[in-house]
Amino acid sequence: MRFMTIAAALLAVTAPAVAQDYPTRPITMIVPFAAGGPTDTIARITAATMSKSLGQQVIIENAVGAGGTIGSARVARADPDGYTLLIHHVGLSTAATLYRKLPYDTKTAFVPLGLVTESPQTIIARPDFSANTLKELIEYIKANGAKVTYAHAGLGAASHLCGMLIQTALQTQVTTVPYKGNGPIMNDLLGKQVDMTCDQATNTTGPITSKQVKAYAVTTKTRMSTFPDLPTADEAGLPGFEISVWHGVYAPKGTPPAVVKKLSDAIVAAMKDPELARRFRDITTEPVAAERATPEVHQKMLINEIDRWAPIIKAAGQFAD
Known part of the structure; x- marks a missing residue:
């Protein structure tokens, strides 16, 4: 003792x-x-x-x-x-x-x-997608539901979380397509195999800058200095929407x-x-x-x-x- x-x-x-x-x-x-x-x-x-x-x-x-x-x-x-x-x-x-x-x-x-x-995320779609603004994208999703394909990099990935938040905000279910990583997502988005995704700006800046995808909004409270003309989701039609x-x-x-x-x-x-x-x-x-x-x-x-x-x-x- x-x-x-x-x-x-x-x-x-x-x-x-x-x-x-x-x-x-x-x-x-x-x-x-x-x-x-x-x-x-x-x-x-x-x-x-x-x-x-x-x-x-x-x-x-x-x-x-x-x-x-x-x-x-x-x-x-x-x-x-x-x-x-x-x-x-x-x-x-x-x-x-x-x-x-x-x-x-x-x-x-x-x-x-x-x-x-x-870090912010950005909501993007394939280059030939019909919607040109976030409000038009929202209307399209609500009208078409499961016909819209949303790509994500697996359960728990940033793209998966953003997709869940979008569906919750719109009270509309889309068809989610899981991938093994962000590279294949971008390849199929550019190849027009899927409609849209929402991913970290670190992964989407290049395609947005080169206009290979349509960009609708950034998911943080403030705009990105890299894309000052890209509105926040809150500004563009999803009040209170925020994910970083x-x-x-x-x-x-x-x-x-x-x-x-x-x-x-x-x-x-x-x-x-x-x-x-x-x-x-x-x-x-x-x-x-x-x-x-x-x-x-x-x-x-x-x-x-x-x-x-x-x-x-x-x-x-x-x-x-």
């Missing part, structure tokens, strides 16, 4: 010291999606910038599968020492409902460290507060870095404002998004397991 008391006392003394010295070796940031995709690119830019203030390299490791839940589960099981992190997008919050048998509780398994990006592909960084539950502080400070510093901002804009996204890159804002965003998407997904009856 005396030995256990001494051991506990020693642990109480040494834990702050360990946290104070953190980090003493490279940190692994798990990306739960394939290399080369938008999340992977955002992760590599973020990790490289965080490394500057942490004084240790932040290494990217891709752990792919099951809509991002394999990588997420790995971080949820990791030692809470600050050396295994997760970067994920809005899909972490929707997976809480899409997957009914997750091996972790999304609301409690992670410590949100800070938001990194909030936000990314955040997480640590496992139980990570010491001093380690959380160092990591969150590194994220805030990264969001203020002009080079990070330039590299983000090159891929048509923006860093969040430094005051939003905090654990408090991030935690609130995660919980709100879980609660927001749960009834939409349940009403759609589209589950991934």
Whole structure:
């Protein structure tokens, strides 16, 4: 008993010291999606910038599968020492409902460290589609319903979520066509095999710029600087419609507060870095404002998004397991 008391006392003394010295070796940031995709690119830019203030390299490791839940589960099981992190997008919050048998509780398994990006999506259609404005597109969807084909990159993908939100807003069901990735979607959209999609601006900017697709609206509250003439969905005919592909960084539950502080400070510093901002804009996204890159804002965003998407997904009856 005396030995256990001494051991506990020693642990109480040494834990702050360990946290104070953190980090003493490279940190692994798990990306739960394939290399080369938008999340992977955002992760590599973020990790490289965080490394500057942490004084240790932040290494990217891709752990792919099951809509991002394999990588997420790995971080949820990791030692809470600050050396295994997760970067994920809005899909972490929707997976809480899409997957009914997750091996972790999304609301409690992670410590949100800070938001990194909030990227818009764009509503687009094949180049010969008859509708020329969002209002005309809305009318067409309501009139034709299941005759309209909507492409998405799989359950839980940003394009899938946006499609569900559009159908909920219009109270009209279209025919959804799942693909394995964004590349095949764009090929079939340009080839006029499907009618429309809604995807991250990082994937749609090129086709919009080259006028290979028809663009109707951006899904955030404000217009994109890249396309200042493209209205927001709210402006163009879907009042209150908003969805962004936000990314955040997480640590496992139980990570010491001093380690959380160092990591969150590194994220805030990264969001203020002009080079990070330039590299983000090159891929048509923006860093969040430094005051939003905090654990408090991030935690609130995660919980709100879980609660927001749960009834939409349940009403759609589209589950991934």
